[in-house]
Amino acid sequence: MTINPISSLTIMGGVDKDGKDEPVRYVEIVAGEIVGIVGPTGSGKSTLIDDIEQLAQADTPTGRTILLNGQRPDESIRADPRRKLVAQLSQKMHFLADMTVEEFLCMHARSRGKDESLFSKIVELGNTLTGEPIYPKDHLTSLSGGQSRALMTADIAVISDSPVVLIDEVENAGIKKQEALKLLAGEGKIVVVVTHDPVLALMSSRRIVIRNGAMVNLIDTSHQEQEICTKITNVDNWMLSLRETIRRGDIVEDKI
Amino acid sequence: MKLVVLAGTPGAGKTSVLLHTIKSLISDDKKPAVVKVDCLWTDDDRRFKKFDIPVHVGLAKDMCPDHFTIYNTEEMMNWADEKGADILLNETAGLCLRCAPYPDSCLAICVIDVTTGPNTPLKVGPLLTTADIVVMTKSDLVSQAEREVFRERVLEVNPGCKIVEANGLTGKGSFELADIISKWPDVGDDMVLRYSPPLAICSLCTGENRVARKHHMGVLRNLDGFMEYKGE
Numbered sequence: 001m002t003i004n005p006i007s008s009l010t011i012m013g014g015v016d017k018d019g020k021d022e023p024v025r026y027v028e029i030v031a032g033e034i035v036g037i038v039g040p041t042g043s044g045k046s047t048l049i050d051d052i053e054q055l056a057q058a059d060t061p062t063g064r065t066i067l068l069n070g071q072r073p074d075e076s077i078r079a080d081p082r083r084k085l086v087a088q089l090s091q092k093m094h095f096l097a098d099m100t101v102e103e104f105l106c107m108h109a110r111s112r113g114k115d116e117s118l119f120s121k122i123v124e125l126g127n128t129l130t131g132e133p134i135y136p137k138d139h140l141t142s143l144s145g146g147q148s149r150a151l152m153t154a155d156i157a158v159i160s161d162s163p164v165v166l167i168d169e170v171e172n173a174g175i176k177k178q179e180a181l182k183l184l185a186g187e188g189k190i191v192v193v194v195t196h197d198p199v200l201a202l203m204s205s206r207r208i209v210i211r212n213g214a215m216v217n218l219i220d221t222s223h224q225e226q227e228i229c230t231k232i233t234n235v236d237n238w239m240l241s242l243r244e245t246i247r248r249g250d251i252v253e254d255k256i
Numbered sequence: 257m258k259l260v261v262l263a264g265t266p267g268a269g270k271t272s273v274l275l276h277t278i279k280s281l282i283s284d285d286k287k288p289a290v291v292k293v294d295c296l297w298t299d300d301d302r303r304f305k306k307f308d309i310p311v312h313v314g315l316a317k318d319m320c321p322d323h324f325t326i327y328n329t330e331e332m333m334n335w336a337d338e339k340g341a342d343i344l345l346n347e348t349a350g351l352c353l354r355c356a357p358y359p360d361s362c363l364a365i366c367v368i369d370v371t372t373g374p375n376t377p378l379k380v381g382p383l384l385t386t387a388d389i390v391v392m393t394k395s396d397l398v399s400q401a402e403r404e405v406f407r408e409r410v411l412e413v414n415p416g417c418k419i420v421e422a423n424g425l426t427g428k429g430s431f432e433l434a435d436i437i438s439k440w441p442d443v444g445d446d447m448v449l450r451y452s453p454p455l456a457i458c459s460l461c462t463g464e465n466r467v468a469r470k471h472h473m474g475v476l477r478n479l480d481g482f483m484e485y486k487g488e
Contacts (some may be wrong), residue, residue: 046396050428053400054421059431088400097374097402107374108401111408155401 006163014063022214034191036201039210045194049166087160089167095140102136126154153180167193202229258343259443263383264367269393271300272424280434289341291332293325294349310339321349325357356382359447363440365389371397377409382451390417
């Protein structure tokens with residue numbers, strides 16, 4: 001089951017919600033690149049993520065085609081999670097499965113053909129992303145939004161370990177988002193992130209603009225935008241440290 | 257004639273998945289007809305009628321809805337044939353999970369809602385374990401990890417099935433389903449059920465409404481699991 005390394009992912013344009021050809025016909029994303037997807041709520045950002053996740057072959061309602069290394073992917077890698085090339089961190093912040101953290105992670109490892117002992121590594125890694133510790137015997141359904149998101153992020157980094165990572169709205173999570181993004185992006189992965197968050201949007205090298213179901217524009221992150229990104233990252237880290245201070249029950253003494 | 261039997265737990269999204277699939281079938285020049293079986297009431301026929309295809313509703317009323325579906329399969333096929341259809345899509349009500357109304361040569365599709373949690377595949381029984389295709393709906397409401405764990409559970413109880421992830425809102429999965437339906441062989445004569453219906457017939461089946469145990473006869477099962485025949 002060796003798979004050639006994925007050096008590029010290509011989105012071939014389809015149609016918008018009215019069935020008209022979308023203006024952007026071709027987007028090629030190379031390994032190591034982070035690309036953003038932006039647009040109003042309901043415009044079709046998650047649908048684009050779905051198309052990539054399914055490796056659409058003009059067989060989804062958008063009519064888009066996804067190529068890997070410039071070629072149509074083999075049929076078998078589309079469905080089998082053991083061969084899956086795409087890991088996805090979705091908008092959903094809560095688990096519904098009535099299982100313990102350990103049971104769930106062991107089962108997930110098995111479904112991906114990985115060793116079950118990886119679960120402790122995932123819990124450990126998840127705990128570096130959230131202030132509230134996660135224990136293997138915790139019930140999944142009792143985890144907070146931040147804990148769930150941290151665990152899902154660590155799960156993707158360890159178990160899924162796929163060359164393509166799709167992230168849907170990571171900013172709502174109450175976790176260390178840049179660290180999460182770095183962890184997910186790893187070395188030489190293709191990362192596509194749906195976001196309204198200025199820090200994450202400007203951390204990407206390019207962003208696809210979605211309107212009425214269509215890719216309408218492709219914007220390169222300008223030099224000025226990169227400088228702004230550095231500034232707001234500092235503000236963001238400050239916010240996070242204030243949050244931790246308040247969570248600990250301490251008094252906020254930082255000067256503005 | 258192809259026969260597709262679509263079963264699943266209530267609210268799993270059978271009708272929504274079917275609506276998108278019909279759209280794909282029609283654009284592929286196929287001629288589907290739909291029979292929707294429900295227990296007491298349905299207005300799903302209105303949702304199907306927007307496609308200008310033959311639609312028929314069957315209400316099981318006093319009969320077990322799965323038994324009703326099985327008993328009427330032949331009549332449904334004849335009706336679809338008269339209407340000039342080449343695919344009969346039969347959406348069942350499927351409630352008690354004891355029966356599976358799948359004849360051997362039909363395409364048996366079980367629709368199951370991922371948000372019910374990964375223990376659900378263990379509870380659904382023959383409806384799931386004897387299906388050819390298992391359609392997982394509402395996948396967008398859970399994480400990829402949970403989806404994959406759910407999938408693993410489905411494969412534990414039905415290792416030979418093909419799993420399709422569908423979304424009744426966006427139509428995801430409908431092209432794939434339509435393609436599978438189009439390639440499925442026609443049904444043969446003398447169809448046989450894949451799974452035996454229950455053998456327990458009791459006085460409740462024939463309308464007894466008193467609760468006390470002394471009024472009941474037939475093949476009965478005690479709370480502790482002991483099964484016996486009581487009666488003449």
